[in-house]
Amino acid sequence: MQLGNLLVLANLITPEQLDEALDRQVRQGGRLGEHLVAAGALTPEALAAFLAKFPVEPKTIEATGLDETDLTELLIKQIHAFRLRSASEFGDAIKLPGFIVTDLVRLAVERKLLYAKGVRADNSAVMTYDLTEEGKRFANYALEKSQYNGPAPVTLKQFNLQVNQQKITNEIVTFDLVRQRIGDLNIEEELLEQSGPALNSGRAILLYGPPGNGKTTFALRLADVFKDIVYIPYAVTVEGQTIRVFDPSVHIAIKPNSASDTRAPSILRGEEVDARWVACKRPFVVAGGELTLEMLDLRYDPTSKLYEAPLHMKALGGCFVIDDFGRQLVSPANLLNRWIVPLESRLDYLKLHTGKSFSIPFDELVIFSTNLDPEDLMDPAFLRRLPYKIEIGSPSVALFKKILAKECLSHGIPVDEAMLDAIVHRIKVEKGLDLAAFQPRFVLDQVVGSCNFAEEPVSLNPKYLNYAINNLRIKRAEPA
Structure with a gap:
């Protein structure tokens, strides 16, 4: 997606302002951002803050943070699995820019894994490729190591940096904004006054009260207060292991404005968004009575040799609601013990099946929702770590x-x-x-x-x- 469209979707500029700036760019040249600032569509500070958040497209293989051998293995697996034939198809699959794909194709040809078949009959400008016998053997060997054949992963360092750049506390919540997002939900004004400081803090919230008074609905509306665009990687690599993160059932990808996408490239500072990341709304994850401790750890599939990110890793930068707290398959005490360190230190530690541990930021708004007595569920030490306790009682x-x-x-x-x-x-x-x-x-x-x-x-x-x-x-x- 072009960055001009991202600015529109982030509500920083209007589609009309984007079209006007694009017209000026076509006539006068220069960068789109400069025209937007000159027209007063947004301030230099707002533009700089926006540009600082998006993951920049890598310029070289080294800039991906990945080894060229690992990228070659991934590319050959994709060619083998999806019967890809052209460099543009390779790029669409591996989500890397054309000049990096060209380097990988050259390396694969030099290693006699690929060979050029010739130009396409319907397009003489497009060269097609196919796997050699050695390339097919190499693909099978790579699949035995790992069956992951999606977009190129990002490194743990890149992932942690991006999460820290798009903290949920970057957004400022006001009373009017909460009222607007709550919309037609009929609640007491006191709840709005209590929820605002809690949302701005990014700290855990406890919603409690008798059943049937809208605790879950209220939590859903609170999540809608946040409107920033965040970037979610398709996958993260740690110590040579691949962890799938992007989940269409959790992450809502931002759809571009198709009309604007027909325009010339929206270059803001000569850089594009790294396509290994998906521009999304802030995630919102709800886990109810089905929640177990295993769902908060990496899930390793020994057949595919892949990891699935735990729920709270997928919720980073957004909200994680533990609904019907106290009615999970896991005991409240064990669940709370799992959360006590992340809530305090804002870090969580995950472990690979190899025994290697690593840390990730714990930047998300955790909401515990229960219709049981909180003092029966948790001890004073944990209650202290839930600084915001909001009772949603019977309506007047x-x-x-x-x-x-x-x-x-x-x-x-x-x-x-x-x-x-x-x-x-x-x-x-x-x-x-x-x-x-x-x-x-x-x-x-x-x-x-x-x-x-x-x-x-x-x-x-x-x-x-x-x-x-x-x-x-x-x-x-x-x-x-």
Whole structure:
């Protein structure tokens, strides 16, 4: 993706400002960044800060941080696995610039692993290549060492540097921004006031309170506050071992503006983004009752000889929510012991199957969400390491009625204040339940379902309303 588009996606400039700067660049030459600054589209400081964050395309094989033999093995595996034939196809697969791919092809030809077949019939400017018999043997040998055949990995040093450059605390959160991102979620204002300092600190947050009041939903909206672009590598190499990091189920890649991509290259300072990294939104990972300690360690596959990054490594630069904390397969004490050092030191240590340990930054917003009593789950030492504790309790009567009225209107049911009061009375007094944020939708969905079943217009039919409210709690026999 061109850097001009990244500036648009980062909300630093508008598409119109980019188009205007590109037109000036075509007419006058020079660098795009200079035209953007001259037009007042962004400040020199904002441009410099943006440029400092993106991983620069390597100019030589040495600049990749990888050994040319390892890159040759990877290239030959890809040619063998995907039946690649041209240098442009090689570059698309290995995600390295053309001049480096050209050097690798030359090395492979010199080693008699590749040979030039000739130009393509449909394009005389494109040379095609194929594996020699020695190249096929070499590919099989490389596959026995590791079955990884994706984009070239980055080094651990490069990975750690990039994570530190895109810290979540780089973004400043304000009350208005939180309010905007929370959108139509009906919550108490006090929660917004508490969440802002917690988000700005980048420290762990504990959300606690009775079930059904939107702790998980609130955590999802908090994650949406962060809008920076971060760069996630396809893979990282450590001590000759490959760890896959980019995960489409976790990482949301930023899609370029196709219209802008048809324009001339958006050169800001004569450098392009290293294609081994994917421009993404800040990641958001949720782990619930299925979480185990093994999911927080490297997972090694002895067949493919590959590692899969643990969940919190994939969440670096973003948010990691441990939902339903206390209900995991692993005990709370063991899980907390695993986290106590990373939360304090902002570093985590992982171990390869060879026994080699290495450290990575622990820069992510960890949110523990539970409907159990926190003091029953963790000792004072760990509670101290959770500096922000936000209770999401039962909504006030006024807020509950607001949520209920909103649900009624969404189903086309006229809002009657007396009926709202009656529903609150039925739940609180007659059923003896605390109000909860989930109840309005729960009740209205069941009422609508009953109306549809009876082929009646949707309304707050008292009989159907009674059925729905009774379903909020198991019916118990009256005491003798």
